[in-house]
Amino acid sequence: MPIPKHDDIRVPALKLLSEKGLLKLKDFVELLGSHFKLTEEELSEMYPSGNGHIFYDRVSWALSYLNMSDLVEKPKRGTYSINNVGLKLLKTPEAVNDYIAEKLSQREVPKQQKKAVISSESETMTSDFTPAEKLYASFEKIKKTRKDEILNTILSKTPFEFETIVVKLLQKMGYGGEIKDSGLVTKATNDGGIDGVIKEDVLGLGRIHIQAKRYALNNSINRDEIQKFAGALLGAPMSKGVFITTSYFSDGALTYVKNLNNSTIILIDGDQLAEYMYEYGLGMQIVQTIELKKLDTDFWDAMKDD
Incomplete structure (x- = not known):
């Protein structure tokens, strides 16, 4: 129950x-x-x-x-x-x-x-x-509002700025580590279907290839677009890719990625993108930090009762 x-x-x-x-x-x-x-x-x-x-x-x-x-x-x-x-x-x-x-x-x-x-x-x-549950619910409500603001703000920026954002996000998440200039946004005129690259090691032998689609929230990414990205990865070493969008992926796109054998593609939709940006603090400022405290039972149990 x-x-x-x-x-x-x-x-x-x-x-x-x-x-x-x-x-x-x-x-x-x-x-x-x-x-x-x-x-x-x-x-x-x-x-x-x-x-x-x-x-x-x-x-x-x-x-x-x-x-x-x-x-x-x-x-x-x-x-x-x-x-x-x-x-x-x-x-x-x-x-x-x-x-x-x-x-x-x-x-x-x-x-x-x-x-x-x-x-x-x-x-x-x-x-x-309970008061604690009310606080958590309020936090989630505020977080949902901020995530909506993140996506709406991204949609007001140029496609190139979005590509820059997703490269910075992956770096913020730890990809590329301490490697100098680990993130690169490719030139729009000659990207070959790749919008950005993250170098995973100093020599650049390991790379994560990124495609970023700044679509309206109700405009889905279909299977054919994922197939084109997969095709662009065929000539890339290690064949690792991340497809990030502000919208969502169709069932056909999700099924296609699930059944891939010769490459690894991670799909990040708009909701997950906003979640990552919020959690990793990219483009965000901390307004206030609230600490919830409870009694330390070990501390009090060590004392004699009256």
């Missing part, structure tokens, strides 16, 4: 505490994993960013909200127990989430901040996502 959202975890977590007494976070993860019939793959699934396990994070947030709403207590660090308020509310489990939303909206905050905090917390409580 899908990994449950943090607000779906709250009631089962309360029930576990009413049955088991004191529990630690790792206990919840194991017991709730069994409750929701999650597979090992689902239990170990991580956020796309790689910053933590999804189910563990959602259990942690569910417990945090229960604690902030005074439904559970923490007798000592790292352990949870249900109190009388939690036991009473558990008799009407359908009311738990509404109770938490109302409780948090009434928390004491400085007067000048109260309106903003209530609005923020109410939105968080009614959402299926």
